[in-house]
Amino acid sequence: MKPAIEFLTYTFAIGLIATAFMDLWALVRKRLFNIPSLDFALVGRWLGHMRNGHFIHASIGRAAPVRGEALIGWMAHYGIGIIFAVVFTSLTGENWRLAPTIWPAILFGAATVAAPYFILQPAMGAGVAARKTPDPNVARWRSLVSHLAFGVGLYFAGLLMRVIMA
Incomplete structure (x- = not known):
């Protein structure tokens, strides 16, 4: 397989798997602890309003x-997961792909929480890092935990893909 196609296949797969792992974690939190996750229809609503030039909502x-x-929201969720995987694998390079380790993946997952803190939450009316929500620290913690789950998902996806693409 050509290196560019191999890279795209690999990053697409780990992005999908890591995002699915994040969603599985959200499902477990919902079932065991009744902790709600983000309604991706609202993300789709936010994105849908952009075509009319409305980027920020109260x-x-x-x-x-x-x-x-x-559908728009869920597609965006998985698309962003794939984009994050491209960034992650570009930063970590060939060595991580050949021998995935957990800490770079977890640290990257933690770093991705910047997207909801500084883009999504403010644009959807929750303020920077959810400061306008009834309990900002709970909202921040839930976002961070979700993105740490994405990082763990990157690691497990890397292990799986190492076996598949060997």
């Missing part, structure tokens, strides 16, 4: 629904 929950918002 409250995305009060914004008009957008046709297909759930």
Whole structure:
């Protein structure tokens, strides 16, 4: 396989797997601890309003629904996971792909929490790092834990892909 195609296949796969791991973790938290996860339809609503030039909302929950918002939101969620995987594998290089280690993946997962803290939450009306929510520290912690799960997912995906692509 050509190196560029191999890189794209690898990063696409680990992005999908890591994002699915993050979603599995969210499902476990919901079932065992009744901790809700982000409603990706609201992400789709936010993205859907962008075509009309509306990028920042006082409250995305009060914004008009957008046709297909759930699908848009879920596709964006997985697309962002793939983009994060491309960044991660570009930063860690060939050595990590050949011998995945957990700490770079966890640290990268933690770093990705900057996206919701500084882009998604402010744009959807929750403020920077969820400061406008009823309990900002709980919201921050939940975001961080979700993104740490993404990092763990990167690690497990790296191990799986090492076996598959060997």
